[in-house]
Amino acid sequence: MQAWRRVLAGWVVCLILIVPILAQAGPPRVLLINSYHKGYRWTDEQSNAIEDGLLTYAPEATLEVFYLDWKRHPEQATYENAYATLRDRYRAVRPDLVAATDDAALIFTLMHRETLFAGIPVVYAGVLKEDAERLIGTDPLVTGVNQSMDPLGTLQLARSLSPYRKALLVRDGSESSTAFEAELRTAAQKLTPPMEIESLHTLSFGQILARIRTVEPDTAILLGSYASDTNGMILPLPSFVRRVTDEAGGPVFGFYRYQLDHGIAGGSLLSGTTSGVQQARIMTDVLQGVPVQQIPRQDGKTAERLADYGVLRRHGLSPALLAPDVRLVNRPVSVFEQYALVIVATLIIIIALLMLAVFLLFNIRQRRTAEQALRRKVQDLRQSRTELARSEERYRLASGAARDVIWEWDLRTGLRHFSGRVDELMGIDGSALKSLPKWIERIHPQDQAKVRGMLDDYLSGRRTEYRVEYRIQKADGNYIWLQSNAKALTDEQGVPYLLVGTYTDITEAKRHQEHIDFLAYHDVLTELPNRENLRLQVRQRIEETPDAPLALIFIDMDNFKYINDSAGHTVGDRLLVQTAGRLQRAAGADRVVARLGGDEFVVVLLPEDMDDLENRRTRLINAFRAPFDVDGQTFYMGCSAGLVMYPDDGTTFEELLQNADIAMYQAKAAGKGGMVKYDQSMSERTTARVRLFNRLRTAESAGAFAVYYQPQVRATDGRIRGAEALLRWRDAELGMVPPDQFIPACEETGQIIPVGEWVLRQTCRMVRRLEEAGVPDLILSVNVSVVQLMQSDFVKTAARIAEQEQVDPRRLELEITESVMMGAYDEASRRLRALRDIGFNTSLDDFGVGYSSLTYLRQFPFSTLKLDKSFVKGLPEERTDCAMVRSIIRIAEDLGLETVGEGVEVDGQRDVLAESGCTWLQGYLIGRPMPEADLPGFFAGWPGFSAPAYPEPAQ
Incomplete structure (x- = not known):
């Protein structure tokens, strides 16, 4: 009985140890902490080398990059802010590996090792050996590359x-x-x-x-x-x-x-790239299971x-x-150094030609002497052989000038004879191929049976002509394609005794036909299988193994159209080629990756992938995480994907592809950047989506659009700042359609361009109407879609509308969401700076929901930052939200930005925002979105601020 208890206790201990390990299973997460800032050349060289190394040798890993910015802010507050940010980011799930570049990052990592990274391996680089030994001591979980300055x-x-x-x-x-x-x-x-x-x-x-x-x-x-x-x-x-x-x-x-x-x-x-490559190799070894204790610190050159x-x-x-x-x-480089090999080779050829010319002249002289002697000896036979010589000469000229090889086969003796061109064609003396078995040996093994069968059928009378195409091996080992045609001569009994025919070299024609066949089943740009090729392969797998599962993943690149419009189709094509390569590597060998057209790709997963389906899906999505570099321009791309399973989601290729397309659109509707599994209810939503698109086409001409305005006031004293212009759509059949449904539809159809210009023009007129009503110096903000900003003439269009409506651009604020910058990063930056130069204010909307918001604050010319309402919603009860709001507002103040708190509905939310230093407030507590006719009256009746609470606006 005691033995059974010990066994049971052992199993319980094993379960206790295994369950946390299984709970943490998944793609490894790597945190890269850089001492300095993005854009600093040394840091970029190190960081890019590490990213490239992980993408090549550990593509399943997720890399998250963090910059301390110590070069420009070498003070203790930098460490404190970084600690607060990383503590909140990794509160739930910690990274599997921490990489540190240069001294500040290593000092920070070791300083907070027990609280942030306890038990996590650390790999460093860019630190002098003596500094590394002093900082690390004997920590067994820290290794790296010692920097060797010279x-x-x-x-x-x-x-x-x-x-x-x-x-x-x-x-x-x-x-x-x-x-x-x-x-x-x-x-x-x-x-x-x-x-x-x-x-x-x-x-x-x-x-x-x-x-x-x-x-x-x-x-x-x-x-x-x-x-x-x-x-x-x-x-x-x-x-x-x-x-x-x-x-x-x-x-x-x-x-x-x-x-x-x-x-x-x-x-x-000193090379940052070399340092980053050496560090990436150690990181890859750690991710592949090599214990850190077994990797000594390296003194690499x-x-x-x-x-x-x-x-x-x-x-x-x-x-x-x-x-x-x-x-x-x-x-x-001198001309001789650059073309030394060519010059030497040319001289050798010239010398060889001169020697050949001398040899030929000597040979000609000998031949002339021999011919004269022979002519004297056979002068008495000349007359009788004249006609025969002329006949032979005509035959030799005809066969030599012919493009084909002329041959004959004596069926009685078994010997074959060829015209002289067989040596040129095959690189082999024709005398070595006189017997048929010798010729058959050089025919491609896959074609030998076909040639023998055709020949036997023709000689036996079962076939009326002999015409066959096959491959034959030349002297250099390569194969060429020949077309063989022949006719047989028969005796009085009808038995063939001689076969005469030709060999025609059709290699180029075959290659041309193969190229045409390739183009028929492959995409010209990426050389991936096209739609027809994909259809044939999927149908074949279904027919051969109808009971085996199969998965199709329909992938569409997010915001690719805007990059094509802004950066040009040449850049777009190169981006598609890079995408095709990444998808092929992520899908793995022997997996079908096809391009349907545009930015749409399909990946086919086989039955053996079903047990590891989740990892396969993650690798395909992660293929887009690293930025794309095209001709020196950086593009941050994402993708939306739809997944279908055979036979659950369709039994034919057409059904599977259609349902995968539907699931992909659901992924886009859910916010892009993810993968959605198809279910039957999506077809119903697709029908509703088509109905929405049809009604949307006539919305503008029917006057169904309207602009509503939601006021904004100062957090401290209630002074009016202005309002945000919000587009609304009331349809005769659908009723009031939410913006999160019809705005993406407008963007997808391109209708957002004329609608967006109409909203901007209506807002300009509202500015003039408020000034005429005695409410001057207000700022009205207008949302700008990614489709609008990526139009090449958007900056000119915005300036033209403001000029036509006689409105100072400083009275307008253009709100941009983070998704705008996720594609054409460089192009978006240039256009925002052009808008700022004209006088427009710009603000970053929905701040805090993207993973790289801080980068945008530093790189783009924003004047205002709008806190996403998801942070405001938890105030004042949620301590984490309170801390996040205070941190974001403090960062904005340091950068000289004003802040707007969205979604303010209760007094507690207003109080926390005001105490934290938020500049402006917007939400139901101030006022709901209202028609343009009500806005002047609202402003005129707003009595100002009276502590401790905001007054109710006049009715």
């Missing part, structure tokens, strides 16, 4: 070009730059004689330029890490390096690979001695003075 290499390279006795160091005031200066001074003392170092980190950028303009001839200029000067001025890295090298009187030497090609002469240059040939020549320096281990870049 300041001595740069000083030696500079000293080899000129006898410098002193050096000016241009750097910023960051901790890493200060530490590097100490290492540089130590290296300078190792030179003979030692080199004196003068640091310019206490000077402003203008003072630095003034100093290097007057640099002494015996003084070298060294360019270290530089993000901002002592006054906080920030310059883009290429502009900063170019300004320094242009202003300097002599060559400038550096320590980082990204400084090359911007004007520096060279140095022992991350610096390379390089020099710019053009820069050296511009400053009168000889590259010959450099050490042998210095590699030159941008060195012009």
